[in-house]
Amino acid sequence: xxxxxxxxxxxxxxxxxxxxxxxxxxxxxxxxxxxxxxxxxxxxxxxxxxxxxxxxxxxxxxxxxxxxxxxxxxxxxxxxxxxxxxxxxxxxxxxxxxxxxxxxxxxxxxxxxxxxxxxxxxxxxxxxxxxxxxxxxxxxxxxxxxxxxxxxxxxxxxxxxxxxxxxxxxxxxxxxxxxxxxxxxxxxxxxxxxxxxxxxxxxxxxxxxxxxxxxxxxxxxxxxxxxxxxxxxxxxxxxxxxxxxxxxxxxxxxxxxxxxxxxxxxxxxxxxxxxxxxxxxxxxxxxxxxxxxxxxxxxxxxxxxxxxxxxxxxxxxxxxxxxxxxxxxxxxxxxxxxxxxxxxxxxxxxxxxxxxxxxxxxxxxxxxxxxxxxxxxxxxxxxxxxxxxxxxxxxxxxxxxxxxxxxxxxxxxxxxxxxxxxxxxxxxxxxxxxxxxxxxxxxxxxxxxxxxx
Numbered sequence: 023x024x025x026x027x028x029x030x031x032x033x034x035x036x037x038x039x040x041x042x043x044x045x046x047x048x049x050x051x052x053x054x055x056x057x058x059x060x061x062x063x064x065x066x067x068x069x070x071x072x073x074x075x076x077x078x079x080x081x082x083x084x085x086x087x088x089x090x091x092x093x094x095x096x097x098x099x100x101x102x103x104x105x106x107x108x109x110x111x112x113x114x115x116x117x118x119x120x121x122x123x124x125x126x127x128x129x130x131x132x133x134x135x136x137x138x139x140x141x142x143x144x145x146x147x148x149x150x151x152x153x154x155x156x157x158x159x160x161x162x163x164x165x166x167x168x169x170x171x172x173x174x175x176x177x178x179x180x181x182x183x184x185x186x187x188x189x190x191x192x193x194x195x196x197x198x199x200x201x202x203x204x205x206x207x208x209x210x211x212x213x214x215x216x217x218x219x220x221x222x223x224x225x226x227x228x229x230x231x232x233x234x235x236x237x238x239x240x241x242x243x244x245x246x247x248x249x250x251x252x253x254x255x256x257x258x259x260x261x262x263x264x265x266x267x268x269x270x271x272x273x274x275x276x277x278x279x280x281x282x283x284x285x286x287x288x289x290x291x292x293x294x295x296x297x298x299x300x301x302x303x304x305x306x307x308x309x310x311x312x313x314x315x316x317x318x319x320x321x322x323x324x325x326x327x328x329x330x331x332x333x334x335x336x337x338x339x340x341x342x343x344x345x346x347x348x349x350x351x352x353x354x355x356x357x358x359x360x361x362x363x364x365x366x367x368x369x370x371x372x373x374x375x376x377x378x379x380x381x382x383x384x385x386x387x388x389x390x391x392x393x394x395x396x397x398x399x400x401x402x403x404x405x406x407x408x409x410x411x412x413x414x415x416x417x418x419x420x421x422x423x424x425x426x427x428x429x430x431x432x433x434x435x436x437x438x439x440x441x442x443x444x445x446x447x448x449x450x451x452x453x454x455x456x457x458x459x460x461x462x463x464x465x466x467x468x469x470x471x472x473x474x475x
Contacts, residue, residue: 051196052312058204058227059305059312064371065211066220067298074217076294077149077159079301081166082224083285085173092174093129094270095122096181098263101406103185104323105330112244114259119182119245121260125267126175133174137167150294161218169225176232179239185323186245191238195231203227269408276415280422280445284438287423291430300435303377306366307385310355314348314393318400325404329464337401338462345397352393356386384439391443391451398454405464410457418449 067075099122106114145159146152180192206223239245284304289297321344328337359366360382367375402411425441454461 051193051200052315054197054200054204055227055312056309058200058207059309060370062204062207062211062224063302063305065208066224067371069211069214070217070220072298073151073294074155076289076296076298076301077151077162078217078221078224079305080149080285080289080294080297081162081221083282083301084166085169085225085228092126092177092267092271092274094267094272094274095125095129095263096178096267097270097274097403098122098266099178100181100185100323101266101326101404102259102262103182104326107186109330115186115245117259118263119178119239121263122178123175125263126178130171130174133171134168137164137171140164140167150289155217158217162221165218165222165225169222169229173229173232176229176236179232179235182239182245183235184319187323187327192231192235195234195238198234199229199231200227202230266406266408269412270403272412273408273415276412276419279419280415280442283423284426284442287426287430288435288438291427292433292435296435299375299377300381300438302367302371302375303363303381303385306359306363306370307356307389310352310359310389311392311396313355314351314396317344317348318396322400322404325401329405341397341401344400345394348393348397349390352389356389360386378436381436381439384436384443388439388443388446391446395446395450395454402461402464405461407461407464410453410461414450414453418445421445421449 066078070078099118102118103115106112106118141160141164143160143163144156145163146156149159149163151159183192203224203226206226207220210220210223285297285301288300321340325337325340328334360379363377363382364374367373367377399411402408422442422445425445426438429435429437429441
């Protein structure tokens with residue numbers, strides 16, 4: 023038995039073993055997340071009703087939409103940590119962690135201050151709820167804003183663990199957080215709790231794992247930081263963190279405007295009831311990128327290690343296989359979801375959801391294109407090819423928002439995924455294919471980062 027395991031390990035290689043181990047735990051976390059997604063939704067729908075359910079789905083999606091508010095520091099730090107860890111420089115890893123933590127704590131405090139001011143906004147009107155629910159609408163919105171402020175510094179720990187090749191640790195915590203969120207959300211829904219409490223329970227799926235990861239990292243004997251004061255001798259490193267972070271920030275912001283704005287836009291143009299139906303379809307098809315992220319998240323730092331080592335052959339071969347495999351998997355999954363949507367929705371939420379073939383076909387086709395794009399984006403992020411992605415992402419966000427607003431203005435929410443697809447092909451797929459030879463040359467360029475005293 024030991025010989026067999028060793029043979030598989032040798033066949034996978036060190037990088038393959040890291041990806042496989044992280045992916046296996048990521049699979050467990052994603053299965054639990056999928057269970058959370060499926061099992062909580064009908065309970066929340068029955069407890070809150072269609073209007074409040076649409077608001078719940080919108081508010082929970084805002085946390086994903088606001089993931090860019092760490093200003094890209096987390097992703098930038100992960101790349102630097104992967105480089106330093108690959109060169110066996112633990113002191114440099116600690117320096118990156120400390121500098122990034124100081125920055126993100128300041129960002130979190132700023133968001134918290136903004137949340138205090140935002141408490142006075144007319145949240146019931148903004149969310150399409152009656153004035154009689156103004157207190158619940160305000161409380162639920164403040165729960166979301168507070169969760170964002172706390173998550174910004176805490177999410178760094180997950181990026182650190184991925185950069186160190188310890189993604190399996192982060193995914194263990196994520197699985198535990200999803201289980202807790204599932205049980206508390208269902209329990210509160212059965213008790214017919216008010217909207218703010220159910221929103222808080224749903225958000226615990228991301229906050230609790232981040233807290234556990236952060237405490238574990240803080241106590242790490244090698245990489246744990248003992249104080250949070252910024253070191254003036256690390257000016258060059260700090261500048262690199264900010265520079266890389268600002269580029270990732272633009273990418274995250276553009277991505278949020280493109281991919282995470284659907285529900286807020288549908289709510290604003292068509293109302294929370296239509297947004298609730300749209301959210302059910304969107305959440306079903308979101309299982310496809312959720313499953314594929316099993317590979318993308320741990321593969322990013324491993325690509326970075328390989329590029330730093332000059333192993334371009336492994337990078338290109340892996341990129342080709344992962345892209346083809348992801349698109350085939352998305353095609354199969356999207357076709358099944360579109361074909362079997364009615365029985366799935368009956369089993370899931372115990373009612374017929376009004377979803378046209380246009381809406382289902384748009385999500386199915388978008389899933390395939392998105393799978394290929396995410397595979398390429400994982401490589402480009404690891405290779406540090408950010409300017410090309412930034413230009414493409416800005417054009418994509420502007421075109422996507424314009425097309426979606428135009429479609430919704432004419433009362434057609436079914437066209438929203440098609441607008442995303444059209445914008446993505448125009449602003450991202452075509453430019454990437456045209457520049458593909460030049461982009462692949464980055465696989466043979468090792469990264470260079472400033473020395474740390």
